[in-house]
Amino acid sequence: MASEWDWEGGEGLLGMDDPAEWDAACERGENHLGTAAIGLAYGCSLEEAAPRIVRAMQLPDFEQRRYAFTAAGAAARVNRNLTPQLYAAARDEGPKGIAVHAIADTLYAVPFRRLPLWFKWRKVRSKARNKLESWWLRSGEAVGDAWRSLRGRRS
Known part of the structure; x- marks a missing residue:
């Protein structure tokens, strides 16, 4: 079955709302997985999107990792919370690395009592x-x- 998503060019991946399609694309080694992770942050539940965002944070391509951290910030804004794995990934990257905006978004959007x-x-x-x-x-x-x-x- 051919994918309806443009993995080569990245067009439309911000609308990604299918975790199974993201998983299949990751297994195939497609491009633009970080971009699609942003779509998952907006289009799926936090429980569905979080493991894929964490996985995208470990991609070899710097830009796609940066987009994965953007996805984490988007998930924090949408859900007003993150999973322990997302909190840990942002903390491990640190406040001066590519996680700076994800950390700032988290501090802004998540209530203090929910923060680790x-x-x-x-x-x-x-x-x-x-x-x-x-x-x-x-x-x-x-x-x-x-x-x-x-x-x-x-x-």
């Missing part, structure tokens, strides 16, 4: 850092305003 400990730590660290940067910028503006005020009085 490492992600909770990332969220607390991020909030604290943002607050400190905000205070630093505001203090710099205050010093600048005071300096301009002093210079204005001398003229």
